[in-house]
Amino acid sequence: MEIQLTKCHGSGNDFLLIDEMTHGYTFTEEERRDLSLLLCDRDSEFGADGILFVGSSDKADAKMRVFNSDGSEASMCGNGLRCVGRYVCELLNKDEIIVETMKADLKVNQEQEIYEGLPTYKVEISPVLFDVDSLPMNIDQETLQNEIVPSISDTLSFTALAVPNPHLISIVTPDQLALQEEMAKKLNGPNEICPDGVNVSFVCPIKEGEIYVRTFERGVGFTNACGTAMSASTLTTCLLGLNQMEAVIDVYNPGGKVRCAAHKKADGSYFIDLIGNATYLYHAKLDVELSNSNVKILSKADLEEQANYEKLEVHAKEYLDSTLFA
Template sequence: MNLTFYKYQGTGNDFVMIDNRTNFFPKNNTKLIAFLCDRRFGIGADGLILLENHEHYDFKMVYYNSDGNESSMCGNGGRCLVAFAKQLNIIWDKADFEAIDGYHYATIDEINKVSLQMKDVDELQVFENYTFLNTGSPHHVETVTDLAQFDVKTIGAQIRYSDLYGKAGSNVNFVEQIDSDKFAVRTYERGVEDETLSCGTGVTAVAIAMYHNQFTNSNKVNLKVEGGDLEVNFEANNGKYTHVFLTGPAKFVFEGTIEIEAI
């Protein structure tokens, strides 16, 4: 069969998008999903996202890592899915949708800048050298020096697979402060098992962790990732973070078809 797909990227975090409103896609076929995400034999992406109908909201988001397994929330993927829904004329300038971590609200402007509301954060675990929190996906946040030369893949994998996080593992973010409200971030993503050019839930975790640990007193934080620039803003009240929004570009790359053999 020939499969129609769409390719999107948000600050270099790229996704295969499939309109699955007719429920034709074999969602349990991990080998097929991994093949489609393969950069040599398939389309190539950090993950695959299905857009599906929802009884109450505009649509439902189903997200898979590039290893073929369904995963936790993806912030950049959610932003790109909003842009995809706009391309399909499902929405115009705002969206209400459900993802694996619950309800999300988003706005999108005429140049596809998407502001996505992320889950509230009411628990951070602060240790001497790192902070752990969940922003829809689990994140280890650690400050380093000379981030540009840092071996993200090797050290990130060591932390991801360490006894700290057990079998489930964690995404790992390394951070260097640039200015009072700006940080450079590089992320090792579980499921991709490599550094990605950007991670939406990761920069959200970094912004909250940097504020919580008093690296910044601004609740509007700018994040420089390998694939561009993102912004996170939130309301803080006694260690609880609400109205958390991740904002940045969501770009359509191309549309195509790929022949799917039995996998």
């Protein structure tokens, strides 16, 4: 089969975007899984954290489905939604759209550049659920907010929330980052606490209005950034009094920087704004034979947008080295 795709990223969290709206692709669920496993493999020429399938919607401007590099489907992806938002906004010539996702229809709009020369989009992250059953997480309590779970760690406290992807958030010091990998791998392997796996984020406060987030993403592993994790981490710091609700927070990550703002509605529920880049790397046309895992590149057009993003990466790294990791 011939497939046209765009390689893109949000905060270094990279994806292959496939437009089903324009090209009329009719993938089976097995083909979506197999395409993710084949094309996202880091040993392949395309390697990515996942595939963004952009389809038509009966109730929104477009529909987004996200398949991780291990073939599993994610209920949401904030960084991916920015890329889909940009693609659909440009396709439909709109500045603001609604995108249907697995759990909610979410607003996306073009925003003032977060850094010079970077196409920037704001996406809504919701719903926010605090019931541990929504992750699911098997502990003997209904919610978990900044508490120790002895079966995970005797020293670190965690907050559990789904946005709607499941997240465990721990506020740590830079030297405690070394504890993350073993803990996250345990919770994403066969285990009784989080049987479906969970995104695990360690959050280092820098100063009020600034945090650093590193995430071990379910179905992927360590990524440069996870949009829903940065959003969930921002809300968590606000609930713990480290930052202020409604305020725009600079969120640094291994892939650069985004901005987030947590909001509380009149009914007591929450949502988060996630603001960051949506950068295109190249457009390509492939001939894919899933039966024998063969991929032939028919055409590829590299783009020049990444150079501007690399300037943001340098800026973010220099700032972290001079503050958090000094």
